[in-house]
Amino acid sequence: MRPTGKKVNVVLILSDDQGAGLYCGAPLINEGRIYHEPRYVTEVITENALIFLKGQANAERPFYLSIHYTAPHSPWDRANHPPELYDRYFQGCPFGSIPVEPMHSWQINTAHYGEGERRRELLSGYFTAVTAMDSVVGRILKALEIMLLVGKYRLSGTHIHDANVVAALSAHGLSKLVTENQGDFSLFSEVETVGLSDIYKRITSSS
Numbered sequence: 747m748r749p750t751g752k753k754v755n756v757v758l759i760l761s762d763d764q765g766a767g768l769y770c771g772a773p774l775i776n777e778g779r780i781y782h783e784p785r786y787v788t789e790v791i792t793e794n795a796l797i798f799l800k801g802q803a804n805a806e807r808p809f810y811l812s813i814h815y816t817a818p819h820s821p822w823d824r825a826n827h828p829p830e831l832y833d834r835y836f837q838g839c840p841f842g843s844i845p846v847e848p849m850h851s852w853q854i855n856t857a858h859y860g861e862g863e864r865r866r867e868l869l870s871g872y873f874t875a876v877t878a879m880d881s882v883v884g885r886i887l888k889a890l891e892i893m894l895l896v897g898k899y900r901l902s903g904t905h906i907h908d909a910n911v912v913a914a915l916s917a918h919g920l921s922k923l924v925t926e927n928q929g930d931f932s933l934f935s936e937v938e939t940v941g942l943s944d945i946y947k948r949i950t951s952s953s
Contacts, residue, residue: 767816769826769875786828788817788875792882799889813886817879820858822871831877835870844869887912 767773772787773780783790795813802809824832849859858868890912 768821769816772816786878788815788878788882791815792885795886796889799886799893803893815879818872818875820871822858822868822875824867824871827871827874828878832870832874835873836866839870839873841866841869883914 767787769787771782771784772790774783774787774790791813795811798811824836846865853859860868
């Protein structure tokens with residue numbers, strides 16, 4: 747399908763030795779040109795997604811949009827995340843529900859691990875990344891709701907969840923709510939379980 751509306755530049759994120767890449771100053775490829783994006787990369791990815799959605803507002807055919815955030819992958823230091831959000835976690839959250847475990851024998855040397863103050867720093871960065879991503883996903887869902895009220899997508903009495911299939915998927919393994927260790931040790935992933943269950947429910951209910 748040929749996109750309509752404003753063009754969305756193709757942006758690829760380059761991996762480096764800092765987890766999935768920097769959040770601020772991330773090396774990106776934009777129309778064949780490598781540059782370092784000074785803005786928070788979660789916001790940049792979201793802006794491109796919103797531009798695409800705006801271009802589909804009056805489209806006559808269905809569309810597919812896949813948004814791949816690097817969040818909540820490391821790095822988790824304060825310099826890579828919105829400081830006001832990071833400080834809320836670092837200064838005000840005891841992280842009492844997170845299991846305190848020794849480093850696993852399978853854990854690779856490059857994985858992040860810390861105790862005491864360092865542990866607080868890492869957890870603050872991790873949950874800052876999660877919270878920031880949750881916020882921008884809300885913006886995308888709001889944009890989809892608006893699309894149902896205008897243009898070709900106006901459907902009387904139809905809610906976003908009845909007119910669209912929206913799924914949150916993730917790589918398996920790392921979950922701070924399950925383990926202190928870093929690495930893809932587990933085959934259990936909360937976000938995949940919820941997302942795939944939601945897709946199955948909608949497909950089966952409409953068939």
